[in-house]
Amino acid sequence: MLNNLGLEHYLVLSAILFAIGLYGTLAKRNAIIILMCIELMLNAVNITLVAFSRYVTPELLTGQIFAIFVIIVAAAEIAMGVAIILAIYRGIESIDATKINLMKW
Amino acid sequence: MGLAIGFWISASVIIAAALGVVLLRNIFRAALSLILCFLMVAGIYITLSADFLAAVQILVYVGAISVLIILAIMMTREVQRGNLSNKLQLPAFIVALLFLGVLVLTVTNTPWPITDTAPVVPTTTTIASRLFGEGGFILPVEIAAALLLSAILGAIVLAREK
């Protein structure tokens, strides 16, 4: 098992990373930590994409192209997230997401 | 064999570091743990012979995104408050566990259309021609330009004083 590295290994690793990130986004109060957990989930998806690229489309590298665009979006998203967090911090001195009533519908 | 060792080391560090992000009490340490996780993901990319992507991962994630996150932590002095959880800890744990179960069952029970072709090494030329060449992904590249512009505009407006 240790020697036969296959697609499934990468997919399971990605699933675990995604689940950890999901737990963090749902259970954490601090907006920065939630952003960090979203980055974990994005990295999990990227591992899936690159693994598919290696095993399913090794010559076209479609998965790697997809992953590059995901990285672009992740960078843009985090920049905007940090900007909003700084703006909020100026206003209410805390970025506790429960005070922002994130889950209220 | 070398690949397998590399994979298992990177994978275990990734999972440990990700757990660190969620569980560490100190936010600054959680951020450092996140950076370690990003670095090891680059290791995973190398075992998948995605050399260009590994470099991008280090430049963008370890270089830029980490700096932004640490900047946010420093500016907001949230370190003193610690990495707190909300009341949803148990439901969140159950949801994440269920999700993990479904995902693992799905990925292990699906016969993916795997080919035995050897991977392209190095990947840079292929990626360049797929992105910019004939019949490639030039449209997403152009949309990405607009996306970065709107992100810059948005971040400037939101972060500035009224």
Added chain:
Amino acid sequence: MNLALFIPELTLAVFALLVILLDLFTEQKRLLVQVSVSGLVISAGVTLAMWGESFPAIFNNMLAVDNFALFFKLLLLGVAFLVILASISYTQKFARFQGEYYALVLLSTLGMMLMAATTDLIAIYIALELTSLSLYALVGFLKDSKSTESSLKYLLLGAIASVVLLYGMALIFGFTGQTQLGEIARVIQAMSPQTILSFPALTLGLVMLITGFGFKIAAVPFQMWVPDVYEGAPTPITAYLSVASKAAGFALILRVFFSAFGLPEWLSLNWGIIFAFLAVIGMTLGNIAAIPQTNIKRMLGYSSIAQAGYLLVGMAAMGFSPVVDILGRSSIIFFLTSYALTNMGAFIAIIAISNKLDSDLIDDYTGIGKRAPLVALALTLCLVSLIGMPPAAGFMAKFYIFSAAVRSNLLWLVIIAVINSVISAYYYLRVVNVMWLGKAASEEKISSPGTLRLGLVLSCLGVLLLGIIPGFAMLLAEFAARIFVF
């Protein structure tokens, strides 16, 4: 490749840049409005010139230039025009950032137009994120604590939804090895039904796609961002979110589910059932939660959740009979058009009233009928249309969608939808009642700026026109939906 077919999008991008540059050099902020509007008009003119002909997809088959895409581009450009009209008197609240405001409106319109036209998973994802990122920023433009908080909430929840969507896309890409919708369909149709059923990856991928798209169109249970964001955002942006974002989301759903997963029939039946279920909980929850609301923007937020439920009835109808049913598809397009005009009208009326009252509370609307009779009349027409009563457009829209559902043997779903329409009449009519029968606190007349009046007249004319002579618009919708015929 014919780059001329890309002119509508290019125009918007160029004019967005132009607005930012002009903003640096001019004190005349009125000029920014004129430049943005002329960008929209040129883009719409070029789009209109392409209407009716059939062009091959461009950018290596990633961007469709079919009538479906053109129809939605025109609709979105029209909505953006109304939003800019509605913004002119509103932008004084953030006078320093007017250039960025109009540029971001143009950029998000660009993203939505691309959402309606892209046919490749990678391009779809990037277009979706272009739209979302611009909207996150626009929501926070008021820069007070409510607005900024709702922007953060929208960003965090939106990012989670888009990661889930992305995982779904990754699974589908891994399962088929393709990112183009047409190629995905080819791979899936080549498999035998028995084999696909035993692979969970496709089903899970579909569920994750529905989750991500459901967030965009505010379908329950992915709606938790709606009320707070609608309340906190600048009112023109609330209108924009409730109309354009939803229209683009539905255009995307229609295209993805129809061209990639429309056949074989048992697969479409699967997602049809999911959409039917989402429709039921969406309509019911949206309508019930709207009843106790005291803030009119929040109330319209819940109402838009319910309207998404009615639209999902059309999606369910489509899933249950993908081959024969052209009515299902064209009725969704007709409903979106009528909903766009109606909701824009309602929000412009709210802007006109709230500008003077400085309040969004329904109780403060007491006696508006005497203080601003024409605006109140327009708001009444729009609310009547939202209930789905004649002679307004909402009636015909619901009529078409429900008959499509009946034809697909979804009578039970239609019955639930009709009961919901009756419930919804209660909270819509309460506003009408307060406006006309209540006694006003002051007798002072409310006058509104000419741009708002123009926007209001345009949308109300549209609502009446679609309600009284729906045939023509339905013809256009059928024409647009014709690309989805096997």
